[in-house]
Amino acid sequence: MKKPYLETMPDEKGYFGEYGGSFLPPPLEKPFQKIRKAYDELSRSSDFLDELRYIRKHFQGRPTPISFAKNLSRYCAGANIYLKREDLNHMGAHKLNHTMAEALLAKKLGIKKLIAETGAGQHGVALATAAAYFGLECEIHMGEVDIQKERPNVIRMQILGAKVVPATHGLKTLKEAVDSAFEAYMSDPDQQLFCIGSVVGPHPYPKMIRDFQSIVGFEAKQQFKQIAKVDLPDMVTACIGGGSNAMGIFSGFIDDDVKLYGVEPMGKGENIGEHSASLSYGTAGVMHGFNSIMLKDKDGEPAPVHSIGSGIDYPSVGPEHAYLHKIGRTKIGLCSDDEAIDAFYKLSKLEGIIPALESAHAVAFAMRYAKQNKGENILINLSGRGDKDIDFVVTNYPPQILS
Numbered sequence: 218m219k220k221p222y223l224e225t226m227p228d229e230k231g232y233f234g235e236y237g238g239s240f241l242p243p244p245l246e247k248p249f250q251k252i253r254k255a256y257d258e259l260s261r262s263s264d265f266l267d268e269l270r271y272i273r274k275h276f277q278g279r280p281t282p283i284s285f286a287k288n289l290s291r292y293c294a295g296a297n298i299y300l301k302r303e304d305l306n307h308m309g310a311h312k313l314n315h316t317m318a319e320a321l322l323a324k325k326l327g328i329k330k331l332i333a334e335t336g337a338g339q340h341g342v343a344l345a346t347a348a349a350y351f352g353l354e355c356e357i358h359m360g361e362v363d364i365q366k367e368r369p370n371v372i373r374m375q376i377l378g379a380k381v382v383p384a385t386h387g388l389k390t391l392k393e394a395v396d397s398a399f400e401a402y403m404s405d406p407d408q409q410l411f412c413i414g415s416v417v418g419p420h421p422y423p424k425m426i427r428d429f430q431s432i433v434g435f436e437a438k439q440q441f442k443q444i445a446k447v448d449l450p451d452m453v454t455a456c457i458g459g460g461s462n463a464m465g466i467f468s469g470f471i472d473d474d475v476k477l478y479g480v481e482p483m484g485k486g487e488n489i490g491e492h493s494a495s496l497s498y499g500t501a502g503v504m505h506g507f508n509s510i511m512l513k514d515k516d517g518e519p520a521p522v523h524s525i526g527s528g529i530d531y532p533s534v535g536p537e538h539a540y541l542h543k544i545g546r547t548k549i550g551l552c553s554d555d556e557a558i559d560a561f562y563k564l565s566k567l568e569g570i571i572p573a574l575e576s577a578h579a580v581a582f583a584m585r586y587a588k589q590n591k592g593e594n595i596l597i598n599l600s601g602r603g604d605k606d607i608d609f610v611v612t613n614y615p616p617q618i619l620s
């Protein structure tokens with residue numbers, strides 16, 4: 218019998234085919250070795266898994282349900298659309314699935330301080346939540362420009378007890394926040410855990426974060442049978458930033474005859490700086506400690522990117538997505554800013570569910586797909602709720618009905 222995919226990938230060096238691996242400055246080799254070893258042991262320890270199960274059930278509110286989007290299905294006049302409701306997680310997105318587990322790992326390692334960078338602040342808030350739960354210190358690095366732009370998330374982090382450190386050099390956005398957080402981490406790698414926010418970074422993070430998110434796919438597979446009265450969906454889709462929510466739901470269906478579509482943000486157009494469709498327009502390269510497909514500028518540095526979904530404007534993609542796409546197991550869907558806005562309003566009005574703008578990308582793609590694939594059963598991973606986006610949307614794309 219063939220071994221399940223999840224048990225065979227990545228290899229022991231963290232490679233998914235040619236992608237992944239670990240490209241670290243020498244002083245970080247040792248601390249990362251320690252993390253790899255600890256995770257390897259803990260992932261097989263029933264103590265660790267029991268504690269995680271407890272947290273998911275009694276703090277996060279798992280399992281999250283699957284909802285049948287009957288009005289949206291009727292509107293698309295084609296396929297049946299189902300939603301895996303990660304928006305119903307505590308704090309409103311899938312991110313707690315991995316930040317709670319990372320904080321638990323820190324606790325098991327006897328580490329008292331969590332450190333990370335954040336772009337729009339979503340990862341920072343999710344990590345600050347986990348730190349508060351476990352009584353750990355939390356330091357979040359954020360570009361000064363982003364701090365001005367994303368004030369509500371800055372305040373949330375501070376209320377949750379995290380220290381927000383501004384990155385004041387260069388363009389003062391995500392790239393500088395990564396540098397700043399890495400520098401702070403390097404100063405004392407034994408007493409701090411660097412908590413990466415997606416299936417990216419050096420080994421073991423892409424595997425570890427996928428494993429933590431795989432609960433989404435495992436639940437969905439069981440639930441789908443019950444609600445849809447068929448064994449499997451025909452197609453499963455999710456938006457891709459770094460790719461953690463997509464890997465989460467794909468994990469449940471990767472060995473099955475199910476089409477898997479990751480949706481990339483086309484933003485405002487095809488030129489560099491207008492989108493963040495890394496797999497569609499990128500080339501091979503090493504960035505942030507791993508080998509993958511990435512968008513580069515003419516000097517080979519990470520290119521400027523854009524999406525209205527502030528959690529999916531990342532110039533690379535998790536190495537596992539690069540691999541699965543290369544071997545043809547997954548396909549890419551595309552969605553522009555305007556299509557995401559349309560899906561944001563449609564899902565809200567038709568189903569009473571306000572999606573995060575990131576998640577709206579997957580909804581928009583599924584709507585297009587549904588019209589072209591009559592009779593199919595589609596499962597969307599609704600990665601988060603849209604409360605955080607309401608101000609932005611009504612200011613920049615006012616709905617006619619509210620005027």
Ligand SMILES: *Cc1c(COP(=O)(O)O)cnc(C)c1O
Pocket residue numbers: 310311312339340414415416456457458459460461462463528529573575576600601602
């Ligand atoms: C952060 C975020 C994403 C993007 O992250 P992935 O690692 O690609 O899943 C998607 N949706 C929501 C709601 C988010 O907060």
